Amino acid sequence: MITRKLTKLVLICGLATATLGTGVAMAKGGMHHGKGMHEARFLLSERGADKLDLTQAQQTELKAAFDAQKEQMKAMRADKETRKAEREAFKAKMDVLLAKSTFDENAAQELIDSREAKAEKFAMQKLKMEHTVWQILNAEQREKYSKMKKRFAKKMKDKGHKKGKRGDKKADEATKS
Secondary structure (H helix, E strand, O other): OHHHHHHHHHHHHHHHHHHHHHHHHHHOOOOOOOHHHHHHHHHHOHHHHHHHOOOHHHHHHHHHHHHHHHHHHHHHHOOHHHHHHHHHHHHHHHHHHHHOOOOOHHHHHHHHHHHHHHHHHHHHHHHHHHHHHHHHOOHHHHHHHHHHHHHHHHHHHHOOOOOOOHHHHHHHHHHHO
């Protein structure tokens, strides 16, 4: 029983460290641009327009869609001070949770759910944007773009950008040798 409580406590501490660390990194400008950022840059570039044979009207529609998404994401992120206050409030709730003599699973779940809800909003926005792009492209362009995305994902995975289990990369390296 004590082991189970200790395991939960360690899990919560690890989760808190990971979440707070991510918040701090994002507050300092983020680590990398999101996947959608690269897609927008590609689709709006001359190279992307040439590879997909985009019409001028499609390019204009895509630019307008990405500009609108950029504004929506800015609004969802809030300003720096608000994000800082949210992180501090989260940390304070975490400290209260950890300081209690008994583990409050409901409070821990609420804390986790609050973070997940925010992530879900961003994921929904990203999916909406992907849908918009898909609707702007014709069938032939969709097929080309889909193949390009698969090649790019494979290229990133080969470079080690794909996160997976720790042993995956070592196993891949062992099979290559």
